[in-house]
Amino acid sequence: MNGFLKLLARNKKVAVGLAIVLTYIMIAVMAPLLTSHEPNKRVARPHQAPSAEHVMGTTRMGRDVYHLFMHGTKTSLAVGLGAGCMIVILGTALGVSAGYFGGKVDEIISLITNIALVIPQLPLLLVLAAFIGEASPLTIAIIIGCTSWAWGARVTRSQTLTLRNKEFIRASELACEPAWRIIFVEILPNLSSIIGLNFLGSIIYTIITEATLEFLGLGDPLAVSWGTMLYNAQNSSAMTVGAWWEVLVPCLAIAILGMGLALLNFGIDEIANPRLRTFSGMKKFNKRIKQLRQKQAIAGEPTPQAKTEVAYDG
Structure with a gap:
């Protein structure tokens, strides 16, 4: 249960969708109090x-x-x-x-x-x-x-x-x-x-x-x-x-x-479907690898791919 709540907290789609839906529910419940006449x-x-x-x-x-x-x-x-x-x-x-x-x-x-x-x-x-x-x-x-x-x-x-x-x-x-x-x-x-x-x-x-x-x-x-x-x-x-x-x-x-509701729907689908969750994690992993390679290129360090090519040529 704690793991599921953590996934809900990490998923931005669920957070935004839930905030929107709860806002509408509050408006519906408090409508008589927030209005002054019929x-x-x-x-x-x-x-x-x-x-x-x-x-x-x-x-x-x-x-x-x-x-x-x-x-x-x-x-x-x-x-x-x-x-x-x-x-x-x-x-x-x-x-x-x-x-x-x-x-x-x-x-x-x-x-x-x-x-x-x-x-x-x-x-x-x-x-x-x-x-x-x-x-x-x-x-x-x-x-x-x-x-x-x-x-x-x-x-x-x-x-x-x-x-x-x-x-x-x-x-x-x-x-x-x-x-x-x-x-x-x-x-x-x-x-x-x-x-x-x-x-x-x-x-x-x-x-x-x-x-x-x-x-x-x-x-x-x-x-x-x-x-x-x-x-x-x-x-x-x-x-x-x-x-x-x-x-x-x-x-x-x-x-x-x-x-x-659509964001909440898509977010819950990602949490319930391990394949979608893995795909999202792979996108973040690839983005992180790309950032590391850019930092290495700026610092003048050889990337892992370049090291492999040098070793192969040798």
Whole structure:
């Protein structure tokens, strides 16, 4: 555990990504304390530029963009985390069941997974959201969670099939341990890195998809989220009238959070994958060797390569 924490501390991608994600979580948790009124309340003249009084400007309806951003962060993060948990739970449960039990169970789950993978996700989400009409953020999270688990199930199944033939699994089966204990004690801990990567990727996908659906007008216009901020900015022709701040704030919020989650994802992947860790170490080693050779060349000392060539000529 200490070694894993040291690797986390050394990895700059994890450090930066974790800092960004924790900042957004703090904003979401403390939004009621950091704002003075309801986000949909009219507090100023329409389309006021950012100023000391309204640091992020106002919308066409006279709403403070800062308050919309703070409360929208809470909604968008809640949707991302909720749908991410659903995707991970469904994908992990089905993938592990298919990989461990095999036989008919594997055939049925693989058939359902293949069908879910073939169906294009975004058009399906558009149809479902349009059928429901003005879907709330909770409804959007449930729709995304129930339709986006297939990729995680496929990856988890493949890794479970690899673990299924390991010696410690065979030993547990020979000791007549129940299947539930083998899955929860022996298999799932070895899938923790894959489950974590699937969870982070699902959050990114959910937040972007929710913003897309709401931007297209398929969400609840009264809900406060980054997607509805973009939808209202589009309806008010914010860019046309020069109210760039109304579009920039939610776009930057989504981009920066996506970057933080992606960095966290890549960093954890490097820590969990020894090959990537070795490749990173080799780059640092080669860089160090290059620096030493440059110092030797400046000092007039023969490099190891030159010494080898002289010895060979001799």
